[in-house]
Amino acid sequence: METEAVMVDDAIFDQYPLDSWKDPGHRIMDRFSLAGKKGFVTGGAGGLGRNAAAAWAEAGADVAIVDLPRTRETLEPLAKEMSERYGTHVVPLYCDVSDRGQVAALKSSLVDELGTVDVAFINAGVNVPGDDADEPYEVWQRTLDINLTGAYLTAQAAQHIMREHKHGGSLIFTSSLSAHNANFIAGGPSPVAAYGATKAGIYEYARYLAAALAPYGIRSNAISPGYVWSGIFEGRITPDGHDLMTAPVPMRRFGTNEEIASAVLFLASDASSYVTGTNLQVDGGYSVY
């Protein structure tokens, strides 16, 4: 019996180079570049946001730093300093992420200022006082409005721009250690009841978008910072308080804004081009217990 030759179009395998490093022009560090990319960062006046914006600008991106109008005095000089330092276009934009109308206006401003959006750091968030087992409805609702609905609204704006402009992109959401563990300080849970619930919701939303948006070349991931010395603890805790807070952290210290920014740069850049739907814990090992 004669065997029929199987005609296989094996062009599909061309996408899997085995040794890219052998290409004389190849540099692995180029994969961390954001040259020519456009991005925005919410909560951009805060510690994590402004350091991620600086990292993206240094990597070559034009960046919109987005925060509440009350941060104008901080945000204007910050954007100017980053533009001068890195030679990219860094612009402040003002928006309450929990307000549908303001986010719709933000979407237009992003296209006006940057042309498009390739990368978005969905990071604005609050921990409202009184967020414990007996929290008032108002505390619960405000936390949900800003942290979860705000993440949904701003991620929608970002991914719709990417799809309208027919290119891919990367969404990075700030979840938290509190999405996975009840923060434990000195014998009991810290008041992060609604906060933890929103951060767990953000992680699952990021995972859903990873599945739904992969056909458009859009990746979606979360980071879960542990305790980060972002500025919000400055002047609020004593050295003893520092030791108490970091006791359950295997590395026995806070993280820094830069340690978060480098994780956010990784997830924004092509260095993570096969990473989607994941959560990157940046917490000094806190979550191992």
Ligand code: NAD
């Ligand atoms: P931060 O308070 O310095 O920054 C948060 C920023 O969000 C502020 O600039 C604030 O003005 C802005 N913001 C608040 N409500 C807003 C709204 N409605 N619209 C637009 N902007 C708004 O805090 P940070 O430490 O930089 O935290 C950034 C993110 O990281 C938050 O989502 C926070 O929950 C998360 N996080 C922080 C830590 C930590 O230890 N610092 C740990 C885990 C997660």
